[in-house]
Amino acid sequence: MKRIYVNEQWCLGCHLCEYNCAFANSGAKDMARALMNVRINPRIRIEENNGICFAVACRHCTEPLCVKGCISGALSIRDGLICIDTDRCVSCYTCVLSCPYGAIMPSDGGPMQKCELCTKNALGVPACVTGCPNKAIVFEER
Amino acid sequence: MRYVIIGNSIAAAGCIEGIRRADPDGPVTVVGREPYHVYSRPLISYLLLGKTSRERMLYRPADFYEKNGAALLAGKSAVKLDPAAHTVALDNGAELPYDRLLVSTGSRAFVPPIKGLDTVGGYHTFITVDDALALDRAADKSANVLIIGAGLIGLKCAEGILHKVRHVTVVDMAKQVLPSVLDEGGAAVLQKHIEAQGVELHLGVSIDSFDGKTMLTADGRRLPFDVLVVAAGVRPNVELVKDAGGAVNRGIVTDNCGRTSLPDVYAAGDCAESYDISLGGSRILALLPNAYMQGECAGDRMAGGDLTFDRAIPLNATSLWGLHMTTAGTYAGTDVLTTRGGTYKRLFYEDDLLKGFIIIGNVERTGIYTALIRNRTPLSTIDFELICEKPQLMAFSKAERARQLGGVQ
Numbered sequence: 007m008k009r010i011y012v013n014e015q016w017c018l019g020c021h022l023c024e025y026n027c028a029f030a031n032s033g034a035k036d037m038a039r040a041l042m043n044v045r046i047n048p049r050i051r052i053e054e055n056n057g058i059c060f061a062v063a064c065r066h067c068t069e070p071l072c073v074k075g076c077i078s079g080a081l082s083i084r085d086g087l088i089c090i091d092t093d094r095c096v097s098c099y100t101c102v103l104s105c106p107y108g109a110i111m112p113s114d115g116g117p118m119q120k121c122e123l124c125t126k127n128a129l130g131v132p133a134c135v136t137g138c139p140n141k142a143i144v145f146e147e148r
Numbered sequence: 149m150r151y152v153i154i155g156n157s158i159a160a161a162g163c164i165e166g167i168r169r170a171d172p173d174g175p176v177t178v179v180g181r182e183p184y185h186v187y188s189r190p191l192i193s194y195l196l197l198g199k200t201s202r203e204r205m206l207y208r209p210a211d212f213y214e215k216n217g218a219a220l221l222a223g224k225s226a227v228k229l230d231p232a233a234h235t236v237a238l239d240n241g242a243e244l245p246y247d248r249l250l251v252s253t254g255s256r257a258f259v260p261p262i263k264g265l266d267t268v269g270g271y272h273t274f275i276t277v278d279d280a281l282a283l284d285r286a287a288d289k290s291a292n293v294l295i296i297g298a299g300l301i302g303l304k305c306a307e308g309i310l311h312k313v314r315h316v317t318v319v320d321m322a323k324q325v326l327p328s329v330l331d332e333g334g335a336a337v338l339q340k341h342i343e344a345q346g347v348e349l350h351l352g353v354s355i356d357s358f359d360g361k362t363m364l365t366a367d368g369r370r371l372p373f374d375v376l377v378v379a380a381g382v383r384p385n386v387e388l389v390k391d392a393g394g395a396v397n398r399g400i401v402t403d404n405c406g407r408t409s410l411p412d413v414y415a416a417g418d419c420a421e422s423y424d425i426s427l428g429g430s431r432i433l434a435l436l437p438n439a440y441m442q443g444e445c446a447g448d449r450m451a452g453g454d455l456t457f458d459r460a461i462p463l464n465a466t467s468l469w470g471l472h473m474t475t476a477g478t479y480a481g482t483d484v485l486t487t488r489g490g491t492y493k494r495l496f497y498e499d500d501l502l503k504g505f506i507i508i509g510n511v512e513r514t515g516i517y518t519a520l521i522r523n524r525t526p527l528s529t530i531d532f533e534l535i536c537e538k539p540q541l542m543a544f545s546k547a548e549r550a551r552q553l554g555g556v557q
Contacts, residue, residue: 012553014546055542060553062541074444075437077190078200079207094204096194099511100437100465103474107552108513108539
């Protein structure tokens with residue numbers, strides 16, 4: 007399965023992936039309107055410290071601890087993709103406690119959110135990858 | 149290969165999915181005491197809160213059994229296991245032959261023998277969806293509810309019904325709330341939050357007796373109530389294996405493949421013990437993620453697979469009235485306590501390993517801490533200062549980050 011991979015040495019720390027993620031999942035047509043004066047809550051997050059920076063998003067693990075630990079059955083694997091059914095999520099945070107990457111977090115509305123590789127929004131290909139100016143985030147089969 | 153699963157909760161669902169990892173065809177029969185499709189028991193308090201529904205609290209889709217080639221015998225119980233004959237007798241007189249058996253019988257509410265309990269006129273427990281529905285019917289706007297037990301079950305019950313009733317009182321023998329999950333300091337934070345919701349707590353209190361709908365405590369308090377909930381802990385359902393001669397300590401003894409001491413009999417979930425790597429010993433880890441993973445491993449092994457379940461640790465993610473808590477592992481060794489920004493965080497480490505943690509408040513990304521415990525990552529290989537500051541992959545070496553973010557786990 008194609009996954010998102012991060013090349014730390016190419017990351018500029020520009021945070022465009024975070025903005026592209028937030029925009030792609032906002033459902034809005036205009037990026038400036040969607041994100042202006044909004045505190046974004048993206049599914050991909052940049053970690054930075056002392057000149058080092060890199061993006062972290064769901065790894066779509068083959069043995070996903072978030073899915074195995076999910077108390078409601080809201081998290082599931084569909085053709086390798088780790089999906090969340092926000093209707094069934096009760097925000098218990100067991101997935102937050104289980105994910106080794108810290109890649110699942112509450113949405114603004116309550117239920118958890120995670121990277122679903124832009125399969126549920128209009129793009130169909132990961133917006134963070136498309137918008138990365140330095141190929142620090144790639145979408146490929148490894 | 150014919151598979152039989154006794155019990156129809158999370159470990160059973162894990163087992164079915166585990167079996168299908170290794171054997172796409174062998175017939176599976178599931179025997180469940182409750183007359184329902186598999187549902188998530190921890191969601192019963194959310195059901196009372198209106199945050200889920202009977203339909204949404206199903207743990208797996210409606211076609212789960214059919215899609216997995218499993219037959220559900222709902223509303224039936226196993227009464228006797230004959231390991232030599234490889235058969236299980238059911239309460240309706242039927243006898244099920246098996247090649248591989250999973251015992252995932254869970255646990256039942258423990259009701260302490262308290263003087264005068266028979267004068268109360270009935271009490272509730274809070275384990276199953278029927279328990280929750282019965283409590284919902286009994287607890288109306290005018291009801292004073294008394295809950296025995298300030299553990300997870302008692303407090304989640306309090307959270308579920310508080311908005312429906314006049315008053316909720318919780319009594320516990322322990323001096324703190326969540327005695328098996330939190331330390332004293334963390335419990336104090338939570339206690340303040342619970343009391344701010346209007347719940348009356350009586351901690352460090354022994355119950356003397358009941359006189360009808362009044363509880364008398366050993367120190368002379370009289371606590372009147374309309375509805376009583378007993379949430380004083382659970383006992384594992386080990387009898388099936390014990391009576392058949394299988395090894396049982398507090399729970400059914402299993403190895404790291406889910407095998408019991410009886411041939412071709414496996415056990416998983418709240419009725420079974422597992423090896424807690426943070427403790428370095430076996431204990432019952434009556435927690436949903438544990439039940440799933442132990443069940444999945446047992447199922448895979450029953451079908452000839454090679455999964456192992458050798459990284460079990462206690463894990464709790466709980467929220468009460470909007471306050472989130474995550475805890476994991478064992479609270480042993482040296483600790484680092486911080487209370488920055490309203491978050492109570494205590495990390496425990498020993499022998500170069502993170503052993504456990506308690507975090508109340510901002511719990512984001514705490515799975516990074518859990519992974520350090522599960523993977524027994526030597527703390528000397530990471531930046532300890534960064535990891536104490538917050539859970540972050542930045543604390544790992546560049547090479548380790550490249551492995552984690554550049555590969556498939």
